[in-house]
Amino acid sequence: MPKPDPSKAPPAFYRLRDVVRITALSRSTLYRRISEGRFPAPVHLGGRTSAWRSEALQVWIDDPDRYRSATPPK
Template sequence: MLFPRSLPTSRHLDALPAFYRLNDVTRITALSRSTVYRRIAEGRFPEPVHLGGRASAWPSAALQAWIDDPQGYRRAKPEP
């Protein structure tokens, strides 16, 4: 299976992490760092949110939306 059907879970945890860092995103999606950022620029992958300083991560819901339909995913256009 190329893409997992859902984000990884642990039997010991009741909730998923709220955010995933780049290392987790590349592991979960099997995409390289450069491919992730190229697809972000093309609108074909969710944008990370800035957590403060130089830290950024992907919300689990946004990442799950991409996992559910990687070929059909398109980022919503921002309102003007």
């Protein structure tokens, strides 16, 4: 079995510009869906920085129509 190449592993977190590019959703649509529980919420990384966990984003990518947030939005 070949050894996994760490250089091809996805990043742990994606910033907003990457999420917009990956999902083809606008910033306002992303935040509206977050408030509705239909898109994963970003994680606060410190200061004014937040990003999306790659695992959470992949769950949404796998089935965007059925995605529901595990925790209710604040």
